[in-house]
Amino acid sequence: MERPNPNDPGAPVHAPEVGPPPSPDDVRAVLGGVIDPELNVSITELGMVDEVDVGANGHVMVRVALTTAGCPLRHQIKQEVESKVRGLRGVSAVKVEYSEMDAEQKAAAMGRARWQARENAAPTEVAATTRVLAVASGKGGVGKSSVTVNLAVALAARGLRVGVLDADIWGFSVPRMLGIDGRLSGVDGKIHPHEIDVPNALDPSAPPGALSVISMGFLVDDEGTALMWRGLILTKALEQFLTDVRWGVLDYLLIDMPPGTGDIQMGLARLLPQAEMLVVTTPAVAAQKVAVRVADMARRSHMKVLGVVENMSEFVTPTGERFALFGSGGGEALAADIGVPLVARIPIEPAVSTGGDTGTPVALRAPDDPVGAAFHVLAARVVDDLLPPIEMAGCTARMMDLIEQAAAKP
Ligand SMILES: Nc1ncnc2c1ncn2[C@@H]1O[C@H](COP(=O)(O)OP(=O)(O)O)[C@@H](O)[C@H]1O
Numbered sequence: 016m017e018r019p020n021p022n023d024p025g026a027p028v029h030a031p032e033v034g035p036p037p038s039p040d041d042v043r044a045v046l047g048g049v050i051d052p053e054l055n056v057s058i059t060e061l062g063m064v065d066e067v068d069v070g071a072n073g074h075v076m077v078r079v080a081l082t083t084a085g086c087p088l089r090h091q092i093k094q095e096v097e098s099k100v101r102g103l104r105g106v107s108a109v110k111v112e113y114s115e116m117d118a119e120q121k122a123a124a125m126g127r128a129r130w131q132a133r134e135n136a137a138p139t140e141v142a143a144t145t146r147v148l149a150v151a152s153g154k155g156g157v158g159k160s161s162v163t164v165n166l167a168v169a170l171a172a173r174g175l176r177v178g179v180l181d182a183d184i185w186g187f188s189v190p191r192m193l194g195i196d197g198r199l200s201g202v203d204g205k206i207h208p209h210e211i212d213v214p215n216a217l218d219p220s221a222p223p224g225a226l227s228v229i230s231m232g233f234l235v236d237d238e239g240t241a242l243m244w245r246g247l248i249l250t251k252a253l254e255q256f257l258t259d260v261r262w263g264v265l266d267y268l269l270i271d272m273p274p275g276t277g278d279i280q281m282g283l284a285r286l287l288p289q290a291e292m293l294v295v296t297t298p299a300v301a302a303q304k305v306a307v308r309v310a311d312m313a314r315r316s317h318m319k320v321l322g323v324v325e326n327m328s329e330f331v332t333p334t335g336e337r338f339a340l341f342g343s344g345g346g347e348a349l350a351a352d353i354g355v356p357l358v359a360r361i362p363i364e365p366a367v368s369t370g371g372d373t374g375t376p377v378a379l380r381a382p383d384d385p386v387g388a389a390f391h392v393l394a395a396r397v398v399d400d401l402l403p404p405i406e407m408a409g410c411t412a413r414m415m416d417l418i419e420q421a422a423a424k425p
């Protein structure tokens with residue numbers, strides 16, 4: 016994908032602000048978002064964060080105490096720890112070391128996990144192995160919903176199971192964009208999301224991917240009714256969508272956040288500590304102040320900001336001429352300001368808009384179709400690099416057996 020040329024004299028110069036290193040407490044706080052994938056409890060709660068050391072040069076060492084040193088999940092946990100800590104400002108390098116828990120620590124960790132299993136205390140219906148990506152922006156109209164929906168489709172087109180939670184309660188547009196209608200049904204006191212299969216675009220003979228979709232639009236009749244609910248239920252609605260919806264086992268859950276900052280962001284960080292954030296912005300350099308606040312707020316809730324998506328970057332004519340209709344440099348500037356990578360530049364494409372109006376997202380087209388290609392490139396980046404799906408392997412079954420046996424004991 017073409018990146019803005021940093022040597023372009025027209026491009027604004029924003030030196031990334033590295034800033035002072037984080038405190039060990041800041042490091043521990045983000046590690047609260049590393050969930051042990053089989054125990055469904057954060058590694059800090061399990062007592063697995065043995066030591067945190069932060070050097071003046073921004074070098075961070077984290078020692079993780081493992082229940083069993085040979086557990087293949089250590090690689091998963093190592094990657095998570097590195098990724099979360101690297102997302103903190105002022106961190107220049109991360110080193111993960113291991114120790115093995117002694118008998119007493121092991122008993123305490125198992126006790127915590129057992130308690131969780133017995134109380135069924137998992138705070139949400141979202142599995143610990145589900146990657147959660149909140150799509151946020153400073154203001155409305157920048158293409159947050161278009162990015163959410165098309166990224167979800169592009170991920171599902173890789174054969175993945177993807178949830179879409181439309182948390183823009185009073186400005187919902189996901190049902191229209193995906194062409195889904197109708198009330199939600201419930202079973203056993205749980206709401207069932209609407210499901211759509213998405214053909215596997217990488218290998219048409221492979222099983223399809225799937226979207227599971229929840230929106231306020233499935234609960235109220237029109238956007239006017241939703242307006243009346245404003246404020247009153249906003250944070251409650253997100254909580255309900257996370258706790259009362261039978262999401263099943265998802266690879267990814269994408270959350271279309273309401274614009275701006277607010278309680279809902281903090282609520283999300285509390286309910287799903289593993290959540291990370293993509294910030295969508297337009298190329299206009301002037302309009303980034305609120306977007307910076309959104310990222311700051313995320314970080315204050317210890318949520319990692321994964322990167323910036325610049326939408327409506329430029330208009331490319333069929334002959335390859337480029338027009339920066341809404342300015343240029345905004346994505347780069349924002350990314351530099353908040354110290355995260357610019358992960359995609361989505362061109363202005365009339366089909367994004369008509370696709371959204373007719374319920375046929377452009378990402379449903381073949382990945383090499385230029386119209387939706389930018390979303391497939393972004394999906395590939397997410398899967399291969401930014402936030403790969405969690406692979407469960409090795410010691411899972413054995414550990415879960417142990418817990419179930421333990422939980423079954425009186
Ligand atoms: N890359 C794009 N090219 C053309 N139109 C777009 C693009 N992204 C979004 N749009 C259109 O811009 C409008 C706002 O986008 P939307 O995704 O609803 O923004 P938000 O959710 O941030 O309010 C919609 O009409 C949408 O179809």
Ligand SMILES: [Mg+2]
Binds near residue numbers: 156161183186
């Ligand atoms: Mg929207």
